Amino acid sequence: MSILGNRVLRREDPKFLTVGGTYVADLDLPGSVHLTFVRSSMAHATIVSVDTSQAAAMPGVIGVYTNDDLGMANFPTIMGMTNAAMTAPMLASGTVRFVGEPIVAIVAATRESAADAAEWVVVEYEPLTVVIDPVEARKDNDLLFPDAGTNTSFTLDFGGDESLFDDCEVVIELTLANQRVAPCPLEVRSAAGHMTADGRLEFNSSTQAPHGVRDALATFLNLEPGKVHIVTPDVGGGFGAKASVYQEDIVVGWCAQQLGRPVRWTETRSESMLGLGHGRAQVQHVRIGGTREGIVQAYRIEVLQDSGAYPNFGTVLPFMTRVMTSGPYKIPKAECASVSVVTNSTPTVAYRGAGRPEATAAIERIMDLFAREIGMDPAEVRRRNLIGKDDFPYTTPVETVYDVGDYHQALDLALEMAGYEELRAEQARRRAAGDVRQLGIGLSCYVEITNGLPDGEFGAVEVRADGKVIVRTGTSPHGQGHVTAWSMLVAEQLGVPMEDIEVIHGDTDIVPRGAGTMGSRSLQIGGAAVNQAAVDVVEKAKDLAADLFEADRGDVVLDKASGSFHVVGSPAVSHSWADLARAAVAKDGNPLFAEVDLASPGPTFPFGTHVSVVEVDTETGKVTLLRHIAVDDAGRIINPLLAEGQVHGGIAQGVAQALLEEVVYDLDGNPLTSTFADYSFISAAELPSYETRFTETPTPVNALGAKGIGESGTIGSTPAVHNAVCDAVAHLGVRHVDMPTTPIRVWNAINEAASGNQNGKERR
Amino acid sequence: MQIDMTVNGTAESHDVEARTLLVHYLRDSVGLTGTNVGCDTTSCGACTVLLNGQSVKSCTVLAAQAAGDEITTIEGLASDDGRMHPVQQAFQECHGLQCGFCTPGMVMAITSLLAENPEPTEADVRIGLEGNLCRCTGYHNIVASALAASRVPEMQK
Numbered sequence: 001m002s003i004l005g006n007r008v009l010r011r012e013d014p015k016f017l018t019v020g021g022t023y024v025a026d027l028d029l030p031g032s033v034h035l036t037f038v039r040s041s042m043a044h045a046t047i048v049s050v051d052t053s054q055a056a057a058m059p060g061v062i063g064v065y066t067n068d069d070l071g072m073a074n075f076p077t078i079m080g081m082t083n084a085a086m087t088a089p090m091l092a093s094g095t096v097r098f099v100g101e102p103i104v105a106i107v108a109a110t111r112e113s114a115a116d117a118a119e120w121v122v123v124e125y126e127p128l129t130v131v132i133d134p135v136e137a138r139k140d141n142d143l144l145f146p147d148a149g150t151n152t153s154f155t156l157d158f159g160g161d162e163s164l165f166d167d168c169e170v171v172i173e174l175t176l177a178n179q180r181v182a183p184c185p186l187e188v189r190s191a192a193g194h195m196t197a198d199g200r201l202e203f204n205s206s207t208q209a210p211h212g213v214r215d216a217l218a219t220f221l222n223l224e225p226g227k228v229h230i231v232t233p234d235v236g237g238g239f240g241a242k243a244s245v246y247q248e249d250i251v252v253g254w255c256a257q258q259l260g261r262p263v264r265w266t267e268t269r270s271e272s273m274l275g276l277g278h279g280r281a282q283v284q285h286v287r288i289g290g291t292r293e294g295i296v297q298a299y300r301i302e303v304l305q306d307s308g309a310y311p312n313f314g315t316v317l318p319f320m321t322r323v324m325t326s327g328p329y330k331i332p333k334a335e336c337a338s339v340s341v342v343t344n345s346t347p348t349v350a351y352r353g354a355g356r357p358e359a360t361a362a363i364e365r366i367m368d369l370f371a372r373e374i375g376m377d378p379a380e381v382r383r384r385n386l387i388g389k390d391d392f393p394y395t396t397p398v399e400t401v402y403d404v405g406d407y408h409q410a411l412d413l414a415l416e417m418a419g420y421e422e423l424r425a426e427q428a429r430r431r432a433a434g435d436v437r438q439l440g441i442g443l444s445c446y447v448e449i450t451n452g453l454p455d456g457e458f459g460a461v462e463v464r465a466d467g468k469v470i471v472r473t474g475t476s477p478h479g480q481g482h483v484t485a486w487s488m489l490v491a492e493q494l495g496v497p498m499e500d501i502e503v504i505h506g507d508t509d510i511v512p513r514g515a516g517t518m519g520s521r522s523l524q525i526g527g528a529a530v531n532q533a534a535v536d537v538v539e540k541a542k543d544l545a546a547d548l549f550e551a552d553r554g555d556v557v558l559d560k561a562s563g564s565f566h567v568v569g570s571p572a573v574s575h576s577w578a579d580l581a582r583a584a585v586a587k588d589g590n591p592l593f594a595e596v597d598l599a600s601p602g603p604t605f606p607f608g609t610h611v612s613v614v615e616v617d618t619e620t621g622k623v624t625l626l627r628h629i630a631v632d633d634a635g636r637i638i639n640p641l642l643a644e645g646q647v648h649g650g651i652a653q654g655v656a657q658a659l660l661e662e663v664v665y666d667l668d669g670n671p672l673t674s675t676f677a678d679y680s681f682i683s684a685a686e687l688p689s690y691e692t693r694f695t696e697t698p699t700p701v702n703a704l705g706a707k708g709i710g711e712s713g714t715i716g717s718t719p720a721v722h723n724a725v726c727d728a729v730a731h732l733g734v735r736h737v738d739m740p741t742t743p744i745r746v747w748n749a750i751n752e753a754a755s756g757n758q759n760g761k762e763r764r
Numbered sequence: 765m766q767i768d769m770t771v772n773g774t775a776e777s778h779d780v781e782a783r784t785l786l787v788h789y790l791r792d793s794v795g796l797t798g799t800n801v802g803c804d805t806t807s808c809g810a811c812t813v814l815l816n817g818q819s820v821k822s823c824t825v826l827a828a829q830a831a832g833d834e835i836t837t838i839e840g841l842a843s844d845d846g847r848m849h850p851v852q853q854a855f856q857e858c859h860g861l862q863c864g865f866c867t868p869g870m871v872m873a874i875t876s877l878l879a880e881n882p883e884p885t886e887a888d889v890r891i892g893l894e895g896n897l898c899r900c901t902g903y904h905n906i907v908a909s910a911l912a913a914s915r916v917p918e919m920q921k
Binding site: 480 | 857908
């Protein structure tokens with residue numbers, strides 16, 4: 001019986017539960033010294049002077065460095081696509097452009113002495129005009145990079161078909177914010193490095209992409225990539241924000257190179273809230289048109305993306321928004337255009353979903369308004385427009401090719417699980433009674449893209465003479481459970497017990513290549529590579545077994561129940577994996593192993609429907625999430641326990657964006673949410689248990705039939721919750737409430753509607 | 765200053781600065797790194813340990829305040845023969861952890877919560893864990909772990 005598809009408990013857990021993980025800050029590095037950064041307290045200013053003399057004289061201080069000391073080039077543009085005059089220095093040079101930008105690096109004997117010394121650095125600033133609103137930034141009245149001549153960092157302009165909506169009976173528009181949020185992995189950024197006697201940089205990093213860190217360090221420190229060795233210990237979450245390499249990582253490496261002793265850095269949470277990239281941060285203008293029978297004929301989205309102070313991955317995420325423009329719907333005409341601008345705020349990066357939640361939020365919100373305009377149930381409007389299961393592969397108006405799906409099945413199942421008709425009846429009852437607590441029901445049908453980047457992945461399987469199996473993978477898990485899942489895949493192919501399989505990741509000496517873990521890519525490309533390597537090892541073993549048996553190769557069979565090979569019809573005489581591993585070495589000195597560099601077969605498109613049920617207290621504006629129903633289809637599920645875990649976590653982050661979380665700056669660019677005391681990180685008390693189911697529509701794109709599941713929860717949940725809140729107060733005349741739907745916003749919306757103001761009107 | 769306390773049943777005595785927080789005493793002086801630091805505002809609960817059997821956030825207790833007291837960390841929860849505590853066991857069986865960073869604090873907080881309230885409702889657990897943040901699990905399986913642990917006979921004594 002196959003192990004695949006079973007709820008196999010995680011092999012990773014006992015260590016975490018009994019002694020805790022080993023994160024970078026936990027590493028015992030004898031003789032190590034501590035690095036800390038002096039960060040800008042101004043959002044936009046000219047640096048007049050930096051006086052480090054007093055800091056340098058403080059007890060325990062070993063080195064104090066500015067950008068001039070480093071002598072390194074700026075970070076490159078993102079994928080060569082962003083404005084070349086807008087690159088980031090390692091440490092601020094001449095100008096600071098956001099609060100939290102590192103200016104000075106201090107190395108001292110202890111964490112405390114470094115922090116004490118940082119207080120004595122005197123930076124004199126000459127304030128510049130702060131640009132914090134992306135709408136203002138786009139006007140180019142005040143520039144962050146005068147040499148660029150613009151605040152625009154990246155644009156996507158396709159179409160612009162003036163006749164797009166000409167045939168539509170009904171056309172609706174909405175401007176909505178997809179607010180800036182903070183990824184908040186529980187472990188902040190942390191790194192440590194030291195030079196070995198033979199001139200190699202040994203480096204530990206809390207990262208999602210060890211090989212990316214290796215290559216960046218090698219480039220900036222002028223080392224051969226082989227002279228940089230990354231060891232990624234346990235990583236306490238990343239959510240996309242740790243897929244980027246940061247200036248601080250490079251400075252840690254540089255200091256280690258200069259000082260010849262171990263240098264370590266762990267930021268504080270308050271630093272992390274400013275220095276770790278933020279997510280989302282789009283202003284969207286959407287327009288939808290269709291018939292009164294509920295058929296959508298045209299859709300257009302214009303995205304204004306806030307890049308933050310220096311273009312990072314956030315700048316180019318509208319590309320991913322564009323790819324998913326028309327969502328799961330069969331819309332004949334659809335367009336997306338975008339402009340990304342720099343503002344005096346923390347740079348934006350990939351955050352769980354990275355461009356796709358934004359696309360889904362936009363179309364799902366306006367689908368509800370369209371339904372309302374024509375007086376049709378929002379579930380029915382969606383049903384009438386979903387792409388049919390016989391339409392795949394389906395090419396959208398923006399030329400994205402969806403692989404496979406059954407979107408109607410997901411919708412129907414979610415509605416059934418929710419008890420949709422009963423919920424609507426209860427809502428009607430409360431509305432008729434004028435209850436203080438009104439019920440809101442929100443839907444979100446989504447489709448998203450996973451493994452959307454072109455990278456392939458490395459996987460290797462080796463059988464040792466003692467019968468143990470060593471698996472090496474280029475993915476870099478940080479909570480996803482790859483050790484368990486990859487063990488399952490190899491156990492399935494080889495017929496060996498999972499406990500005999502060791503999975504190695506994150507060490508760039510042992511794993512030569514890897515793109516890492518992000519974009520929900522790991523199983524479908526990294527797992528598939530490991531799976532292929534396992535298949536290849538079985539084939540090699542059959543060759544060896546044929547020699548040992550002196551039999552025809554085609555007659556050799558692997559009995560997966562016992563993990564041994566025999567000749568067909570003669571099971572009494574068999575060879576174990578250990579026998580064959582020894583035979584391999586005896587034959588030519590090489591171990592029994594296979595390595596695979598699996599080229600990406602292209603993206604897959606997970607989909608589903610979420611239904612959310614909220615209660616809104618109309619006297620206080622407080623929203624309570626009562627239920628959240630999620631039907632997700634990620635193709636074939638290898639381990640439902642792990643897949644559900646991914647969905648759960650994604651839902652919570654998505655709910656958090658809809659209800660609570662927002663990074664806020666004042667007009668001077670001062671961050672108002674720079675600690676966990678200020679930022680509304682969602683807790684268990686604000687969430688219910690979730691009702692989740694999977695449908696399984698295997699993708700033809702990879703051998704496993706698997707799609708990504710890491711981000712679906714976030715993508716599907718936010719619009720469902722947002723729509724539910726708006727739905728709860730729609731009958732009071734509220735058209736739209738921007739996220740996060742905090743009590744004050746909901747309360748204001750109710751009161752404005754009561755006084756005749758229309759919310760959600762055009763404001764641009 | 766010299767600070768003595770009992771950590772996981774072992775007598776500890778270390779010379780530390782007066783400003784040393786309990787969490788840094790445990791991590792840096794005692795060398796037990798299972799207890800994590802997740803924030804600097806007493807918000808996340810990653811550093812939760814038991815002080816004389818009750819959960820505290822060890823980033824908000826000076827080591828000096830715990831002088832003479834008994835501390836239990838994640839490393840001291842399993843029995844001497846290595847058998848996991850019912851809360852630890854429940855976390856494994858319910859997939860109550862992903863990246864593991866909040867886990868020691870969560871496990872200690874739940875251990876304390878169940879000692880106070882052996883038969884909690886789901887709402888009791890959720891409110892009880894309001895001060896312990898997790899970014900990976902959406903809390904669903906952490907709450908399930910707490911409820912599962914509460915049903916273990918050993919916990920109902």
